[in-house]
Amino acid sequence: MLKEAGDFRSGNVIKIENDLWVIMKTEYSNPGRKAAVSRIKLRNIATGQVQENSYKADNKLEFVVLDRKTMQYLYKSGNMYTFMDQTDFEQIEIVDTVLGEAVNFLKEEMIIEVQLYENNPVSVELPIVVELEITYTEPAVRGDTSGKVMKTAKLETGFEISVPSYCNIGQKIRIDTRTGEYMDRVK
Amino acid sequence: MRLFYIVPVKSNDKQSTPTFDIFCSVIDNFGDAGVCWRFCRELHLALPDSQIRLFCNDFVTLNRIENQLDISLSEQVLDAITIIHINSLTPQRCASIIPADVVIEAFGCELPEAIMPYVNQHTSLVINLEYLTAEAWAVGYHKTPSPLPTLKPEKYFYMPGFLPGTGGVLIDSGMLKRSASVRASRNEILRSLVIAPFRDQMPLTTSGSPVLVGTIFTYETDFSGLCSALRETTQPFLIMLCGEKTHHSFLETVFGLPIDVSAFTLGASMVVMVPWLSQTAYEDLLLCADFNIVRGEDSLLRAIQCGVPFLWQAYPQENDRHLEKSDALCNIFGQWLSNQSVRESYIKHVSALNTTNVQTGLRGSAVDYLAFLNSLPNLAEGSAGFCEYCISESDLVKKFISFIFQKFYKEN
Numbered sequence: 001m002l003k004e005a006g007d008f009r010s011g012n013v014i015k016i017e018n019d020l021w022v023i024m025k026t027e028y029s030n031p032g033r034k035a036a037v038s039r040i041k042l043r044n045i046a047t048g049q050v051q052e053n054s055y056k057a058d059n060k061l062e063f064v065v066l067d068r069k070t071m072q073y074l075y076k077s078g079n080m081y082t083f084m085d086q087t088d089f090e091q092i093e094i095v096d097t098v099l100g101e102a103v104n105f106l107k108e109e110m111i112i113e114v115q116l117y118e119n120n121p122v123s124v125e126l127p128i129v130v131e132l133e134i135t136y137t138e139p140a141v142r143g144d145t146s147g148k149v150m151k152t153a154k155l156e157t158g159f160e161i162s163v164p165s166y167c168n169i170g171q172k173i174r175i176d177t178r179t180g181e182y183m184d185r186v187k
Numbered sequence: 188m189r190l191f192y193i194v195p196v197k198s199n200d201k202q203s204t205p206t207f208d209i210f211c212s213v214i215d216n217f218g219d220a221g222v223c224w225r226f227c228r229e230l231h232l233a234l235p236d237s238q239i240r241l242f243c244n245d246f247v248t249l250n251r252i253e254n255q256l257d258i259s260l261s262e263q264v265l266d267a268i269t270i271i272h273i274n275s276l277t278p279q280r281c282a283s284i285i286p287a288d289v290v291i292e293a294f295g296c297e298l299p300e301a302i303m304p305y306v307n308q309h310t311s312l313v314i315n316l317e318y319l320t321a322e323a324w325a326v327g328y329h330k331t332p333s334p335l336p337t338l339k340p341e342k343y344f345y346m347p348g349f350l351p352g353t354g355g356v357l358i359d360s361g362m363l364k365r366s367a368s369v370r371a372s373r374n375e376i377l378r379s380l381v382i383a384p385f386r387d388q389m390p391l392t393t394s395g396s397p398v399l400v401g402t403i404f405t406y407e408t409d410f411s412g413l414c415s416a417l418r419e420t421t422q423p424f425l426i427m428l429c430g431e432k433t434h435h436s437f438l439e440t441v442f443g444l445p446i447d448v449s450a451f452t453l454g455a456s457m458v459v460m461v462p463w464l465s466q467t468a469y470e471d472l473l474l475c476a477d478f479n480i481v482r483g484e485d486s487l488l489r490a491i492q493c494g495v496p497f498l499w500q501a502y503p504q505e506n507d508r509h510l511e512k513s514d515a516l517c518n519i520f521g522q523w524l525s526n527q528s529v530r531e532s533y534i535k536h537v538s539a540l541n542t543t544n545v546q547t548g549l550r551g552s553a554v555d556y557l558a559f560l561n562s563l564p565n566l567a568e569g570s571a572g573f574c575e576y577c578i579s580e581s582d583l584v585k586k587f588i589s590f591i592f593q594k595f596y597k598e599n
Contacts, residue, residue, distance in 0.1 A: 032318030054331040054344040062336045
C-alpha cells in the first residue's frame with residue numbers, strides 16, 4: 001500500500017525494491033514555497049545496513065503492513081531485551097539493533113507494540129509519551145524558574161536528555177518518544 | 188575581481204556527455220523561471236557538447252526573463268537550449284521524446300505523468316534540485332538518495348547552499364565577464380533607464396561628495412523609514428526602484444497612492460521607477476549600484492555576485508518561516524564582517540526587512556535605513572570577500588557536474 005512520506009513515523013516499515021527497511025528516525029524541513037521535505041533514517045531488516053534517504057513530503061512510498069502484537073517489556077540481558085505477549089504470555093527476545101532508539105525509553109513493565117514480518121520482530125512502536133525518572137543531574141540554580149535554561153539529565157534507562165534547569169534528581173518527567181525531547185514534569 | 192571561466196568538459200572517446208532535461212513549474216513571480224533559465228545557460232557553457240532542454244509550464248513569465256522567447260511556439264531553440272512548453276507533452280508527444288540521461292526536477296517540480304514511462308525506460312538519473320537555502324539542515328539532505336517505487340532510475344536530492352557540504356550557488360559567468368565594462372559605462376546605463384525630462388536632473392556627480400546609487404527590488408514593503416532617511420541625509424542618492432511591488436509600495440509611502448510617475452526627488456536624492464528589465468539588463472543595473480536591496484533567490488545571488496553591500500528580503504512564508512532563512516544567511520555573511528557591532532547592526536537590518544508589522548501587514552517598517560546607508564563603507568570589504576568566496580569555492584554548476592559525472596559514469 002502506498003503512503004505519503006510525510007505521514008511516516010519511526011517504527012514504520014517500507015519496501016524499497018525487494019528489501020524491507022524500518023524507519024528509525026524522521027526529520028522534516030521546509031525548503032521554500034512548496035511542500036516540506038523529509039529525511040528518513042532507515043535500517044535494512046535483512047542486512048542491518050543503515051542509510052538516510054530524502055523525500056518530498058508528498059512522495060508515495062510502499063508501506064508494509066506488519067503483524068502487530070501487544071507485548072510487555074520484562075528485562076534486559078546483555079544486548080537482548082525480553083518481551084511477553086499479553087495474550088498468550090509467550091516470551092520473545094529482541095536484539096537492541098532492532099529496537100533502535102526505543103532502548104532509550106524502555107522501562108520494565110512498559111506495554112509496547114511489536115511489529116513482525118513473517119513472525120520475526122522487525123521493529124517496535126512505543127507509546128507517544130513515556131514517564132521516566134531523573135537519576136542524575138546537576139543541582140538547579142536558585143531562582144531560575146524560566147524554563148529557558150536547559151541542562152543535561154540522565155534518566156533511569158541511561159538515556160541523557162536536555163531538561164529545564166529546575167528539574168532535579170528523583171523527578172519524574174514526560175518525554176515525547178517521537179522526538180526524544182522533554183515535555184514537562186509529572187505532577 | 189577575478190574572472191571565472193568555465194572549462195568545457197572534454198568527452199571521453201568511450202563515454203558520451205550526458206544529456207539533461209530540466210523541468211520547471213512556475214508558481215509565482217519570476218524566480219522559478221529565472222533560476223532555471225540561468226542554470227540551463229550555465230550548464231550549456233560548461234558542457235557545450237551536451238543536449239540541454241528546458242521544459243517550462245509558463246512561457247509568459249519566461250518571456251519576461253528572456254524576451255527572445257516566442258510565447259506562441261511550444262518548442263524553440265534559444266542559445267542552443269531547446270525550450271518546450273510542458274502543456275505540449277501529450278501522451279502522443281511524449282512517445283516521440285526520448286528523455287535525457289539526467290532529468291532534473293527543479294524545486295521539486297513533479298514530472299508529468301505522461302512522460303514517466305519514458306523516463307523509466309531511458310533515464311539514468313533523476314535529480315531533485317531544491318531551493319537555495321543558507322540553513323544548516325541542507326547539508327544533511329545534500330546528495331542523499333530518494334528511491335521511489337514508481338521510478339526506475341536512481342534519484343538524488345541536490346541542495347544549493349553556501350555552506351561546505353551543500354551544492355554551491357549559481358554563479359553567472361556572463362555577468363562576471365562583463366562586470367568591468369558595465370561599471371565603466373555606469374553613467375550611460377543609468378541614464379538610459381530614466382526618461383528624458385528627468386535625465387538631466389539625475390544626480391550622478393556633484394561638486395561635493397559622490398552620488399551613491401542603490402537598487403531596490405522587494406515584495407510589498409513599508410518604505411517610510413527609507414523615505415525619512417533620504418529626506419534627512421545630505422548625501423545624495425540615486426535610488427533605482429525595480430518591479431511592480433516595489434514601485435507600488437514606495438509610491439504608497441510617499442504619495443499615499445500608486446500614482447503614475449517616472450521619477451521624483453526626495454531630499455537631495457532622486458528616486459526612479461525603473462521599467463521592467465530583462466535578466467541581463469537587471470544584472471547590469473545591479474553592477475552599477477553601490478548597494479542593492481533584493482528579494483528572492485536569483486536576485487540575491489546576483490547582488491552577492493556584485494560584491495557590494497546588500498540587504499535581502501526572503502519570499503514570505505507562513506508562520507514567518509522565512510525569518511529562519513534570512514537569519515541563516517546573516518549567520519553566514521556575518522562571518523565576513525570583522526567588526527562585531529557592524530555585524531550586529533547588519534543582522535538587525537535584514538531581520539527588520541523580513542519582519543511583518545502586525546498592524547499594517549507589511550514588512551520592513553523597522554529598518555533603520557539611515558544607519559544602513561551610513562554603514563555602507565563598513566560593509567564594503569565583507570561584501571567583496573563574500574562574493575569572492577562564493578565564486579571561487581561555491582560554484583553550483585561546477586559541483587553539480589562533478590556529482591553527475593561521478594554517478595553517471597559509474598552507472599555506464
